[in-house]
Amino acid sequence: MQTATPVQRRASRPRADALRNRERIVIAAREMFVEFGPDVPFDEIARRAGVGNATVYRNFPDRDALVREVVCSVMDRTSEVAEQALAEDTDPFEALERFAHAAADERVSALCPMLSGTFDKHHPDLEAARERIERLVQELMDRAKAAGTLRPDVGVGDLMVVVAQLSRPPAGTACFSVDRFVHRHLQLFLDGLRAPARSRLPGTAVTVEELRQA
Known part of the structure; x- marks a missing residue:
């Protein structure tokens, strides 16, 4: 069995900034779901999280x-x-x-x-x-x-x-x-x-x- 190289292993792990963005999205979504319900637009969640819409959809393809x-x-x-x-x-x-x-x-x-x-x-x-x-x-x-x-x-x-x-x-x-x-x-x-x-x-x-x- 072929062992993954260090470069391959690093590439397979999410970058630290990507993990931070995901966490910020989840925190923002939780706050807005509690305040306004589950139908809050993704662009509003992205705005509160301080990320772009594409970042939200890249992490979460659907609601x-x-x-x-x-x-x-x-x-x-x-x-x-x-x-x-x-x-x-x-x-x-x-x-x-x-x-x-x-x-x-x-x-x-x-x-x-x-x-x-x-x-x-x-x-x-x-x-x-x-x-x-x-x-x-x-x-x-x-x-x-x-x-x-x-x-x-x-x-x-x-x-x-x-x-x-x-x-x-x-x-x-x-x-x-x-x-x-x-x-x-x-x-x-x-x-x-x-x-x-x-x-x-x-x-x-x-x-x-x-x-x-x-």
């Missing part, structure tokens, strides 16, 4: 490709926060709280309206990002339950649906003006998750699978 990259990048960053919380030697419930507030800041579910139409919900990249974050949140919750600080009758779906509702203002509104309420109301919910429980919840703990089918 679905860009939307998928934005959603995956947000989930990956949220997963990194969960990993940091798990790695720290702190109270398990406090770690869960830090994750929940960070997830709200990422506005994961403000992007949910884009997961419709022709978007491939089962793309391998999206599935991998989703499975990673679900596994990490489950671990955070399991640790808090084992420590006796998280009520036992809640599931990953219960947490994620509330984070979703609080971080999902309608696109195109002055969504950032309500930021001061998000963490206040999220903390009220998190306080309700503490053990011992002060009430009996109707129904059963919500699983991630149930959220997918909803």
